[in-house]
Amino acid sequence: MSSSNRVRLTGVQEQTFGTTPTNPRMRKQRVTSIGLSTKAVYVESDDIRDDRQNSDPAMVGQTNDGQIGIEWHFPADGCLLSSEMESAFGNYWTNTPSRDNDGTAASVIQSVTAASQVVAVAAGSAFVAGHLVYFSGFGTANAGKLAKVTTGSATAPAFIGAGLVDEPSPAASARMKVVGCEGAAGDIAAVADGLTSQAGGLDFTTLGLSIGQWVKTGDTGAAYRFATAGANGWGRITAIAARKLTLDNLPAAWAADTGTGKTIRFFFGDVLKNGVTKIGVTLERGFMDHTPPTYTAQSGMRVGSLEFGGQAKEKATGSISFMGMKAGVPGPTTLDATPDDEPDSGTYPVMAFSSNCGRIGEGGVALGKPNWAKGVKFTITNNLRAIDAAADGDDIAPAPVDVTDGACDLAVELNTHFGDPSLVAKNLSGTVTSINTRLQKGVQAMIWDAPRLTPKEADPNVGGKNTDVMLPVKLTGSKDTLTGSTVIVNRIEFYR
Template sequence: MAELQTTNRVTLSKVRESTFGVIPTSPAFTTRRQTSSGLAANPKTVVSNEIRSDRQVRDLILVSQEAGGDIGGELAFNVADDDFEEALQGTWSNNPSITVVTSDTEISDLTTTTLTVAAGGAAFVAGMLGLLSGFPTAGNNKVGRVASSTGTTIVFPSSTFTAESGPIPVGASVRVVGFAGASGDLVAAASGLTSTTLDFTTLGLAAGEWVRIGGASAGSQFATAACNGWCRVSAVAAHALTFDVKPTGWTTDTGAGKTVEVYTGDFLVNASTKRSSTFERQYLDHSPVTYEYLTGQTPDQMKITLATQAIATFSMTYMGKNGEVQQSRVSGATDIPAPSTDVLNTSSNVSRVGFGGVEVTGPNYVMSAEVNINNNLRRQNAIGSTGAVGTGNGEFSVTGTLDTYFGDPSIYQAVINNTATSFDFRIGRADGNRSTYVFDLPQIKLSGGSPEVGGKNQDVTIKGGFQAYRHPTLGYTISIGRFWYLPN
């Protein structure tokens, strides 16, 4: 007897298309971590209107497919990065990195001071902090400050590492995770950071991105506690880094005797680069295996949900071209495993919720939050094609809800007065490399909400909807920062 197909034996994977609705040649499918998948071909049929003398229906005719649907998932570091890029229609601005794909090739040697690389070394400029990962000698997997570089070498200070005697394995990498000034070079000024030697314009920084000031040791932090922490960059000049969001109590500090470290991440903002993908679904209980392909799948909507004491989740809604089912796999297909990072929760993994640029520490504690991204796509149909010939872009809209305790009238007042404010949150691991995301909506207005007074023995809460919109100086609606490493 044939096996009945179970949900636990269905795999989902995707590959980005170069041409809408066309499966790439020899596609490399990345496995998709999922909690649910409602993708479907969605065929549309029409009953023939032909009149017959025997009163019977002539035919049921396939006229179109409206392939698409929803995919649900749990948020984990590096798992949804393509989804973020596609939903925002932006492009990740990545810090320099080099990863070994073929053993001992992309990185071929490590001495006590120098990495030998095949190419790309010049992007690692003096002052950057480079994180080594995946090297055989455990003590080499750490952060070091770049002293100099060429196209094929990255040089660190004397005796930073232990020389590796064997080949550098696949997966080993070096990645920029921040920068540091020389002793006393970085100064906390009223407007942000200044320097005498370090040139901030060489570090890949952009207005709008968040940075974390201060390393793990006293020597890598400002002596003034309020000058360490998270800041948002508003302008970058050669020797001045201006912040428009700073820790409470920020003041001046000369940084005397300190080699202050600043940690940075990759950066993504909304834009208008529309991308489509082919999804492959394998029904592994079938013999032979059934393969389903859904092409032209373009993200229309994305929802990020943070509920109290729960797993952080996200969902995607796709609009695409068509689907087909077959019992042989697409020619030349290969597989890329999904990242194996741990799922993030909304309790111990959320290190900040910010409202109006200030961390919410009470009394208006946030009980839940939801961010909804909508590209307002439309199918473009035409004679001669069962599926859409394309998708049209609409207005980029970001809305959401904030459910908070009614601890004081500030949020309610912001609703009544139509006050412009902001919303941000930071979510990431507290172990390992403490990899973290920073989500920032720099300009929002609360579109509704009032105190909800229920029955006896209940807390009064306020659930406010919001609309995000273009920030007048930063020029975007939403940004995401991706930090591969943060100090403990």
């Protein structure tokens, strides 16, 4: 017998779709249910027999599919959930520059020199002047530093004034990640529709920002935020020029502020937009209480659908469904005897609606009185199809030879208290709108954004007496001209 409390799910992203990497580095995943399935497909014989009995059924192939249930946490770069999101979106994350020793001391982040405030790193995406870099996992007082790049470089960025201390061999866990930007004193100002910089000051086009990306203006500490409280908060980028960052979805209290004497900071993170790239993962279920443990691997697994959402005072939950190619025969051999641990629940806690929901916005405005949002759900469906062939070179249970996709469908369900008829009117008039929601916990945030939606259903429900009248709205996504996308996720690894 086997207990569900001893089942392990691991996986790895495939570099070539349908092919498990050689000596794969598997990663565990936090799940609430595992409904993955590999089945041999049989057809019954049509033999006519005079003894009224049946001939053996014939095996004709194999199917690999199923789904898992999850509780949403911050999808840290490199974790299996992050890879599954890439498969669902058909695209890779656009990440801010980072360096990570990833288990080997001084390998990528090679040294920190206090005298010059220079960090020697392996070549990669360049850190540019003005970038804010968060230092974590270092073995000295460098850990926890939030430092501004004063001289940009791909191999030797400088952080003059950051107070970095000598660290000739940075720890195996050392990590540097661009999490935002800091302007010079008095450089960045708030205007009615975004942020500006002075002539000769910060050039917004150098920071690696993109249309549809979200930024959070203002840090803790008076020196790093606007004196006008309404000018500190979240906004979405709609245009990028050297001296101006145009934003929408701004706080209702947003106001102009010259930022006199302030070294204004704003935070941003990684972006994932829907695309057309075929991305698969190999998954392995391990039944760890067998003697010896039993493992089943499934390769060429593409995400067919991905759900994200939740209700007031409930956890953010979802499901991920897969359609795949081949499965190995269950047995005692694992793809990786020492897989990486799943994201730690202390560092990456489960996010919840109400307590961790900073915003649910509709049409560029945060929903509130009288139309308080009670719940929201995003569902991406890729309309996958398994491609079967009469011969695939496999003598045992021939599996699909490919998994191809259809349209990227986005459905959004919004449940609001029925306070006024505005959403009903948009449904009846065919007025397009947008929905976004931000979950934030600790120093991390995740924003789901559907920039162009058509409300196809919106009709208030009256369930009986002594109940609130609710307005469930069902919306369908389509391509947004400004962002070129149907659905976008921002993950902000660090903000304050």
